[in-house]
Amino acid sequence: MPTDLKKLQGLLYRLITAPTGVxxxxxxxxxxxxxxxxxxxxxxxxxxxxxxVEIYANMYFYRLLDVLKEDFPATLTVLGEDNFHNLVTGYxxxxxxxxxxxFYCGRQLAAFLRDHPIGDGAPFLADLAALExxxxxxxxxxxxxxxxxxxxxxxxxxxxxxxxxxxxxSAQILALDWRVSELLRAIEERRPWKPAEPGAVKVLVWxxxxxxxxxxxxxxxxxxxxxxxxxxxxxxxxxxxxTGAGHPDPVAAINRLLARWxxxxxxxxxxxPRDLARx
Amino acid sequence: MLGYGVGLRPQxxxxxxxxxxxxxxxxxxxxxxxVAGGRPxxxxxxxxxxxxxxxxxxxMSIGSTDPLSRxxxxxLRDLARxFEPAWISDHLCWTGxxxxxxxxxxxxxxxxxxxxxVVARIRQVQDVLERPIxxxxxxxxxxxxxxxMTEWEFISxxxxxxxxxxxxDINNIFVSAFNHRFDADRYxxxxxxxxxxxxxxxxxxxxxxxxxxxxxxxxRDEVWxxxxxxxxxxxxxxxxxxxxxxxxxxxxxxxTADRARTIFGATAHTAKPDSLEHRDAD
Numbered sequence: 001m002p003t004d005l006k007k008l009q010g011l012l013y014r015l016i017t018a019p020t021g022v023x024x025x026x027x028x029x030x031x032x033x034x035x036x037x038x039x040x041x042x043x044x045x046x047x048x049x050x051x052x053v054e055i056y057a058n059m060y061f062y063r064l065l066d067v068l069k070e071d072f073p074a075t076l077t078v079l080g081e082d083n084f085h086n087l088v089t090g091y092x093x094x095x096x097x098x099x100x101x102x103f104y105c106g107r108q109l110a111a112f113l114r115d116h117p118i119g120d121g122a123p124f125l126a127d128l129a130a131l132e133x134x135x136x137x138x139x140x141x142x143x144x145x146x147x148x149x150x151x152x153x154x155x156x157x158x159x160x161x162x163x164x165x166x167x168x169x170s171a172q173i174l175a176l177d178w179r180v181s182e183l184l185r186a187i188e189e190r191r192p193w194k195p196a197e198p199g200a201v202k203v204l205v206w207x208x209x210x211x212x213x214x215x216x217x218x219x220x221x222x223x224x225x226x227x228x229x230x231x232x233x234x235x236x237x238x239x240x241x242x243t244g245a246g247h248p249d250p251v252a253a254i255n256r257l258l259a260r261w262x263x264x265x266x267x268x269x270x271x272x273p274r275d276l277a278r279x
Numbered sequence: 280m281l282g283y284g285v286g287l288r289p290q291x292x293x294x295x296x297x298x299x300x301x302x303x304x305x306x307x308x309x310x311x312x313x314v315a316g317g318r319p320x321x322x323x324x325x326x327x328x329x330x331x332x333x334x335x336x337x338x339m340s341i342g343s344t345d346p347l348s349r350x351x352x353x354x355l356r357d358l359a360r361x362f363e364p365a366w367i368s369d370h371l372c373w374t375g376x377x378x379x380x381x382x383x384x385x386x387x388x389x390x391x392x393x394x395x396x397v398v399a400r401i402r403q404v405q406d407v408l409e410r411p412i413x414x415x416x417x418x419x420x421x422x423x424x425x426x427x428m429t430e431w432e433f434i435s436x437x438x439x440x441x442x443x444x445x446x447x448d449i450n451n452i453f454v455s456a457f458n459h460r461f462d463a464d465r466y467x468x469x470x471x472x473x474x475x476x477x478x479x480x481x482x483x484x485x486x487x488x489x490x491x492x493x494x495x496x497x498x499r500d501e502v503w504x505x506x507x508x509x510x511x512x513x514x515x516x517x518x519x520x521x522x523x524x525x526x527x528x529x530x531x532x533x534x535t536a537d538r539a540r541t542i543f544g545a546t547a548h549t550a551k552p553d554s555l556e557h558r559d560a561d
Contacts, residue, residue: 005387005388008425009373013375013377013379040423044460047458047489051488055421056385063382064382096380097375100338100340100351100380102310140319210317210318
């Protein structure tokens with residue numbers, strides 16, 4: 001590996017991402033010899049060597065700021081431009097991009113927000129960012145064809161207790177401490193919004209026909225979906241629904257859930273364990 | 280020769296799928312489709328069913344001193360197998376180092392060391408992809424004291440030694456010529472005719488002391504003049520209009536592509552000799 005090229009690239013990386021700017025980066029840089037940056041990067045009467053590196057430093061920050069604004073529009077709305085700018089400045093120092101695609105740039109923003117003082121006045125921000133990130137991930141998550149209702153109807157009743165349901169591989173269930181769904185929806189629909197209320201909630205984020213949806217899950221449905229994701233049998237799912245809500249008519253309740261999951265495109269397969277063994 | 284195409288951007292997905300506009304071909308950003316599933320791949324399926332495409336990457340980091348990413352190359356190869364692009368291109372630059380990504384196209388010093396390094400890596404890439412790639416000249420805002428050759432000497436030597444094609448970005452030549460005070464005409468005149476497979480045409484921003492490759496303006500008249508010079512020298516070469524910010528309606532991009540077609544048609548050009556593109560077609 002060419003050592004000099006490696007040193008040059010390492011030096012430029014450090015200067016472009018220097019926390020307090022290229023000038024201070026140059027001042028504190030030990031790799032620079034007596035000639036300083038001018039001995040490496042050519043300057044002229046229009047632009048010094050440092051000014052030329054600063055062009056790259058600005059592009060680095062503002063390109064990623066734009067990506068994060070696009071991925072977290074509600075977080076941006078709640079924080080405002082200046083606060084979001086400051087948040088991203090710190091975030092990129094803590095979590096600099098490592099992947100070839102900018103898709104991954106925002107994957108740690110919610111975690112970064114959890115301990116960030118900028119969220120002191122709006123403690124729901126980390127959950128809001130987590131929901132926005134999930135939407136981005138679900139949008140590009142794996143494909144699977146939705147299960148047709150007829151294929152469920154074709155299964156003989158005797159097989160139903162042992163039946164297992166496969167949930168769409170792109171779907172996510174988030175466990176949040178703040179009820180941020182309504183806040184996000186208000187911002188998306190350009191309605192007046194108010195801060196999210198505290199309260200543990202599970203939010204389902206899923207995709208159907210290339211569109212991403214999200215909704216809060218009530219207790220029995222959340223338990224049932226999570227159990228289905230873990231490979232629980234239909235009998236176990238029915239137990240959870242029957243006991244979870246104290247519903248007077250558990251059969252009607254499970255039928256309603258199944259109908260909704262089918263219409264939402266959440267189910268991709270219903271199978272008996274033996275079906276897999278044969279495969 | 281694919282003709283006169285347009286860069287496919289999300290703002291135009293629905294329009295392209297629903298109306299099938301008259302466009303010769305589309306260039307797609309490879310990384311936007313190196314995903315597990317969802318809308319991007321669904322769109323690309325629909326577009327590919329009706330148009331030729333080329334895949335253009337921004338993150339191969341062919342000039343980096345980090346090892347080439349095997350997983351990136353495998354994903355790129357798999358995408359190419361699925362969508363069968365006419366060719367695959369990326370930039371003659373580096374985008375990150377030490378496992379970090381700057382998401383920008385940084386220039387290399389034009390030295391023998393960099394030349395050897397880049398040539399070896401392009402050969403590795405071509406082995407994985409099982410086809411020649413095109414490398415694109417980037418707009419740059421800094422040049423290096425250590426350089427021992429011009430940019431056009433460097434890219435010509437890279438293409439010859441790695442046996443790859445060249446995606447000649449006419450706007451990038453103009454931008455870099457202004458920023459580094461070199462003669463853009465000399466650049467065009469020095470390019471090996473048989474290696475130039477595609478052009479990029481785009482707009483840029485004037486910041487007074489420098490030009491910035493922003494892809495957010497119409498193609499400037501000076502860039503069209505440079506394109507005309509290239510059209511005379513290189514003969515029939517596929518051209519592609521890039522627009523990445525303040526993106527207008529597709530019809531305007533189509534008119535820009537048509538202008539490139541008209542200029543080429545009115546240009547007394549020599550027939551292109553056997554090129555990399557033609558060699559692949561055989």
